[in-house]
Amino acid sequence: MRAVETLELEGLGNRSYLAAGAAVAVAVDPPRDIDRVIAAAARRGTRIGLVAETHVHNDYISGGLELARLTGARYLVPEGAAVSFARTPVADGDTFPVDDGLALRALATPGHTPHHTSYVLEEHGRPVAVFTGGSLLIGTVGRPDLVEPRLTERLARAQHASAHRLADELDDDVPVLPTHGFGSFCSSAPAGGDATTIGAERGTNDALTKDVDTFVAGLLAGLDDIPAYYTHMGPANAAGPAPVDLTPPRRADASEIAARLAAGEWVVDLRHRVAFAEGHVAGSFNFEGDGRLATYLAWLIPWGKPLTLLAAGPEELAAAQRELVRVGIDRPAAAATGTPAGWARPGEALRSFRRATFADLAAARAAGERMVVLDVRRDSERAAGFVSGSTHIPVHRLRDRVGEVPPGEVWAHCAGGARAAIAASLLDAAGRNVVAVDDVFDAATAAGLTVPGRGVA
Numbered sequence: 001m002r003a004v005e006t007l008e009l010e011g012l013g014n015r016s017y018l019a020a021g022a023a024v025a026v027a028v029d030p031p032r033d034i035d036r037v038i039a040a041a042a043r044r045g046t047r048i049g050l051v052a053e054t055h056v057h058n059d060y061i062s063g064g065l066e067l068a069r070l071t072g073a074r075y076l077v078p079e080g081a082a083v084s085f086a087r088t089p090v091a092d093g094d095t096f097p098v099d100d101g102l103a104l105r106a107l108a109t110p111g112h113t114p115h116h117t118s119y120v121l122e123e124h125g126r127p128v129a130v131f132t133g134g135s136l137l138i139g140t141v142g143r144p145d146l147v148e149p150r151l152t153e154r155l156a157r158a159q160h161a162s163a164h165r166l167a168d169e170l171d172d173d174v175p176v177l178p179t180h181g182f183g184s185f186c187s188s189a190p191a192g193g194d195a196t197t198i199g200a201e202r203g204t205n206d207a208l209t210k211d212v213d214t215f216v217a218g219l220l221a222g223l224d225d226i227p228a229y230y231t232h233m234g235p236a237n238a239a240g241p242a243p244v245d246l247t248p249p250r251r252a253d254a255s256e257i258a259a260r261l262a263a264g265e266w267v268v269d270l271r272h273r274v275a276f277a278e279g280h281v282a283g284s285f286n287f288e289g290d291g292r293l294a295t296y297l298a299w300l301i302p303w304g305k306p307l308t309l310l311a312a313g314p315e316e317l318a319a320a321q322r323e324l325v326r327v328g329i330d331r332p333a334a335a336a337t338g339t340p341a342g343w344a345r346p347g348e349a350l351r352s353f354r355r356a357t358f359a360d361l362a363a364a365r366a367a368g369e370r371m372v373v374l375d376v377r378r379d380s381e382r383a384a385g386f387v388s389g390s391t392h393i394p395v396h397r398l399r400d401r402v403g404e405v406p407p408g409e410v411w412a413h414c415a416g417g418a419r420a421a422i423a424a425s426l427l428d429a430a431g432r433n434v435v436a437v438d439d440v441f442d443a444a445t446a447a448g449l450t451v452p453g454r455g456v457a
Contacts, residue, residue, distance in 0.1 A: 002102050002123055004177065005040050007031070011294045011323045012060055013183025017131060018044075019121050021099025026050035027067060028119065028131045029179045032244055032326050034063035034070070050096055052076040052104060054133025054179060055116040056083065058146040058230045059186045060294075060326045061241045076104075080115030085240040090117055109135040109166065111159030112142035112186070114151065118166065120174075129175045130198070136163045137181035139192025141207050145223050146186065146230060156216045163207035172199025185227050185295070188219055224380050225396065229298035229327055236328055244325045248317070252308055252334035254345045257281060265306040265333065268297060269340075270320050273421035275312075277436055279350040281343045284310065286425035289320045291418045298327040299396045300422070306333040313337050353428055357439040361387075361411055362447040374405060374412045376423040377441075381415060385452040387444055395419045402430050413437035413444070 007016040009031055017028040018040045025046040030037045041048050048071040051064045055078060065085055068075035076096065079089035092108035098121075105120040112134030121129040134142025141163060144155035166176075176198060181191035192204065202208050206215050252260070261267055261283040269276050270289035280286065287297045289311065301307065309332045311317035317335055324330075336343055340350050356364075364371060373387050376395040386392065393401050395414065410432055412423040417438035424436035444450050 002099075002121070002128065003044065004121070004129055005044070006177070007036055007040065008182075009060070009326065010183070011292055012326060013181070013185075013187070013295075014060065014179055015177070015182060016179065017177055019098065019102075019129070020044045020046045021102040023047065024049040024099040026052055026098050026104055027064075027073075028052045029054055029057070029133060030063040030067050032061040032063040032066075032241060033246070033322050034067040037063070037067060038071070047071065048073045050074050050076060050098060050104065052090075052119055052131070053078070053081075054118060054131060054135075055113045056081045056234055056237045058113075058234050059180075059184055059227070060233060061328050062237050063241070063244075065240050066243050076106075078115040078117040081113075081238070083238045083240070092117070095122075107166070107169070109133075109162035111135055111144055111155050111162045113147055114155065114158075116142075116162070120170070127170055127174050129177055130166065130170060131177050131179075132166065133179045134186055135159065135178070136166050136176055136201060136205065136207065137178045137187055137191060138176070138194075138196045139201075139205055140181060140187055140189040141205075141219070142180050142186055143188045143223060144219070146226060153216065153220065156219050157212055159219070160207050160212045160215050163201075163205065167198055167202050167208050170198045172197060172202065174198045176201060183292070185224065185230075189222060222380070225378055225394070227295060227299040228396065229303065232303060232328055242330075245331060246318070246321055246325065248314070249309065249321070249332040249335040252336050254343055254348075256334060257308060257310075257336065257343055258345055258348070260306065260308050260334070265308065266301055267308045267310065269310045269425075270316055271310070271312050273417065273436065273438065274355065276421065276425065277353055277355050279340050279352050280425075281310070281340055282349070282351045283429045284425070285429060286421050288418060288421070289316045289323075293320055294323040294327045294329075296395070296419070296422060297324070298329060300399050301329075308333055309335040310343055311335065311337050312339075351428055353424055353433075354435045355438045356411065356435050358413070358437060358441075358444040358447045358449060361413075361437060361444075362449055365449075370408055371435075372406045372408045372410045374410050374423065376412055376414050376419050385445070385450045387413070387449045388451045395423050398423055398426055402427065402432075405432065409433045409435065411435045411437055413439070413441070415441045
């Protein structure tokens, strides 16, 4: 008897897995907040006997080392990974018993990293699932450009070969269980669904339907920006991450919040963008706690900058802490909960800005209003179409390029509203008059504002 439980890491666009037999389980690519994994095993009445990493991760801090330490599990790490802690090095073909009749077999699948390893879950010798990490994903593969630029093309070719190896060695009905591909920037393209099998990928995945040269050319042409914080993830994982501390941060009053802002530290308001626009502490930034907090805050904040979190309540604050430790932002310097009225000193005015739709933008233009339209989407998004006359600075570059935004009232937009809110908060903190366009980009087309498919002008 075996069961595989999926642990969603929605903010990072990843998944971890717990494959359990009757008494023993294996955790694959666990997140840093390992209490979730331990709880999942406890619910099933199993102990964790193995912890397996498909690779040294570039997009999040692994909880594997700490999970193995706490549970006494054997820690499986590909033998080619240069790490500085004790582990069981895994070579191609190695098999590890999990429980009665249940085993894990290693399959070398380089491409996402040079040492990448997939794991075939076998029940009585028959493959019943394959954990593919950053190798074969749903409709795509993991990026080959996160290790070293000189290796990118070589790793892209290795991805093609690894995908074919998986397809050649496994039956069509074997479920493919990847770590990346659900919004993670470790994926070379968005996932094409929620679940897949070897057979489904055989008929649709470019790595399996195209020859190697065509596949590699397309893969390299489609690579997007790399989040800045990725630079820190690999080294942290190779060194051996420290245990996490999710206890509440020290509470800050209004005077301390003001002092931290005056010192140039980051004060981040986690509330929904609508609430932030209606009123917030001057100088604070808006990264919604229920959005892609870890990805975008870690991408934009100067690494190591002291961080103070403002939240509506303790639950929002605790959820944000959990998200942030996954990307190495371990302990906020301080925090406060409540409302902006309690975060500002007496007599200190709150800031606010307008929100609008693309229809509002079209109407304002038609009325002759002067404005700056700022597109904060990524280059790849803009390449498919953009608002005529707009200025383009992706949100992850805006912090260093605020001075390049032309003078005037700035209408910031993205593809759905969340990144526009981040951008509006950055500009507002810099003293600019802003309007956050909280709308889907299709509405810009419907309003007659866009120029389709003209590159990134």
